[in-house]
Amino acid sequence: MIVCTAGHIDHGKTALVRALTGVDADRLAEEKARGITIDLGFAYLPLPDGTVMGFVDVPGHERFIHNMLAGVSGIDFALLVVAADDGVMPQTIEHLHILDLLGIGRGLVALSKADRVGPERLAEVERDIRARLAATALVTAPILAVSSLTGQGVEAVAAHLKAARTEAAGKGEGGFRLAIDRAFTLTGAGVVVTGTAFSGRVAVGDRLLLTPSGREVRIRALHAQSRKAEIGLAGQRLALNLAAPQLAKDDIVRGEWVVDPLLHYPVGRFDAVFRLLDAETRPLAHWTPVHLHLAAAHVPARIALLEGDAQNPGETALVQLVLDRPIGVMAGDRFILRDQSAKRTLGGGRAIDLFPPARGRRTPARLAQLQAQAAGDPERALAARLAEAPGWADLERERLQWNRPSLTVPDMVSAGRYAFLVSTWRALRQALVEKLAAHHADNPDQPGLQLPRLRAALDPKMPPDLVAGLVHAALAEGELVADGPWYRLPGHQAKLAPGDAQLWEEAEALLAAQPFRPPRVRDLAKALDAEESAMRALMKRLARMGKVVLIAHDHYFLRPVVARMAAILGDCALQAKDGWVTAADFRDRLDNGRKVAIQILEYFDRTGLTHRKDDRRRVRLDRLDLFGKADGRESSPVGRTDFKSGNGRSPAVGGFDSHSLPPHASGS
DSSP, X not given: OEEEEEOSTTSSHHHHHHHHHSOOOOOSHHHHHHTSOOSOEEEEEEOTTSOEEEEEEOOOSGGGHHHHHHHHTTOSEEEEEEETTTOSOHHHHHHHHHHHHTTOOOEEEEEEOGGGSOHHHHHHHHHHHHHHHTTSTTTTOOEEEOOTTTOTTHHHXXXXXXXXXXXXXXXXXXXXXXXXXXXXXXTTTEEEEEEEEEESEXXXXXXXXXXXXXXXXXXXXXXXXXXXXXXXXXXXXXXEEEEOTTOOGGGOOTTOEEEOGGGOOOEEEEEEEEEEOTTOSSOEETTEEEEEEETTEEEEEEEEESSSSEEXXXXXXXXEXXXXXXXXXXXXXXXXXXXXXXXXXXXXXXXXXSOOOSSOTTSHHHHHHHHHHHTTOHHHHHHHHHHSTTOEEEHHHHHHHHTOSOOOOTTEEEETTEEEEHHHHHHHHHHHHHHHHHHHHHOTTSOOEEXXXXXXXXXXXXXXXXXXXXXXXXXXXXSSEEETTEEEOTTOOOOOOHHHHHHHHHHHHHHHHSTTSOOOHHHHHHHTTOOHHHHHHHHHHHHHHTSEEEEETTEEEEHHHHHHHHHHHHHHHHHSSSSEEEHHHHHHXXXXXXXXXXXXXXXXXXXXXXXXXTTEEEEOGGGGGXXXXXXXXXXXXXXXXXXXXXXXXXXXXXXXXXXXXOGGGGOO
16 A cells, blocks of 8 residues: 655654655755755554565645656555645645545544644644545544654544554556656666556566656566565555666656557547536636646646536536657546646546547547546547447557556447447448449449448448458458459449440450550551450450450559469569569569559559669568459458468458457348
């Protein structure tokens, strides 16, 4: 358990920690000289069962409230210290507000310096404190009279802390996150950072990332609760010895995070629910400049109100915080806002969405979604998102922002990274079939639609990999057929008029006779005694039907031949020592002229099959069957083998697997 002190300056916080642990938490020379706490101090109390209780001692002076905020986040228990002689003071009230805004409901009040006053004064101050606690999460906190000088009540405080430790709730599961509050260098070890672990676990040897910088670090060694350990857990104070090339302590600042690589997602804005303190004397205006304190981070920001142009004191409302610089944050993280001068606490709240839309942040549908997320229940938030337009959610995003390895709701279908309600999934599949049927009716001479045009017909705003997943599932169920890069309904066949069909049969024979160097349009027209304009019009229709491919001006190749040439080019790449193919290599394999070989390569450049650098080309092996199988059998670009990675997954699909869907979700 981690205990954090709170209270006004010179009320005896550090003295009480010293009385409990035997450790002086004031570590700076200036603190010793001035007799006040300036920065965070740390102490540890070994317990009989072998565990260790950690203490974070924070400054009480109003000038160092930013340091207090860096230490109070992520703690388990609050130790509010109020001097019996002074009673409740300004920083007592502000610290109490902060504890309440951060949702800290477990704690006790130490009525310090009890040896200086009589029973009547103790009772008077206790009544005042109890009245202040009444409207906070610490309403039931016990109040114990103590004196660090005489030892009065110290054992009672220690006993209460030990009892409270047995009730400490476990931290949430998920990836590892540690909020850095200190960075320093140790001789012989290198850079060390300390902080509170918010979630997950970490072990020596793990590779993590610094957020927001994104720099990779390795855990060389660690201490948990001031003891050397191999593993650190959520809820502990940890010291991590970091290893990375040329890493210096000045490269790391308070407020950064050490996180699981999957959780590295710094944001410059996020939506939140925010409560303005009752003590404020005027409403909070839209776009007010503020200081944001989240975990150990402190960054200037502006607050955009989502439910009006002003927020009244005591109200809780939905807001968007726009930051001066990106920070690490997760949904559910609590924060404090102070005014532009950083002298007054305005209120606090919780982050609820890391992916606010660029537009429409005040629409009724968006606000309804945020209200669901404000409840803090990831499943409820996901269910609400799936029930609203557009009807799907990015599961990877949802799992990321809630730091949940798995997330599901009843009646949900997951396909790749996206989730749908079963009814939405079926409706989208039906819409896919209907759009293709309408296209076939209007364009009987065309083979179907390619993926970009199919997406445009469904919904141009729909993510491409989501459409690819729908197509993949429809292919698996036989609702669609892949014809090279086109998709069509099973019963559709592009047809030519009888006269054109006869002309095409003769032209096809001529094109097949010289597959790698076929005659041009004018030569075809002359050989078949046809009008050149009619032959050109026919070849354009055949290209739309997918029978031929226009490689260069008036130079058409049979599509299976283009697939063969792509396969040959891929083989050239595999045979090349460095993977780069030259025009001469390709020309020799085709036994063709250099000019035509270069025209073919330039066509492959345009289609994205090859990437040219000077006179050499790198082949995208994952796109080899873009034109169908080389032996004439057609295949789909959705679900093709990824030769580059050898993982059998299509980069165009992103891992969709229709076999993972429940049988009732396929629409069959």
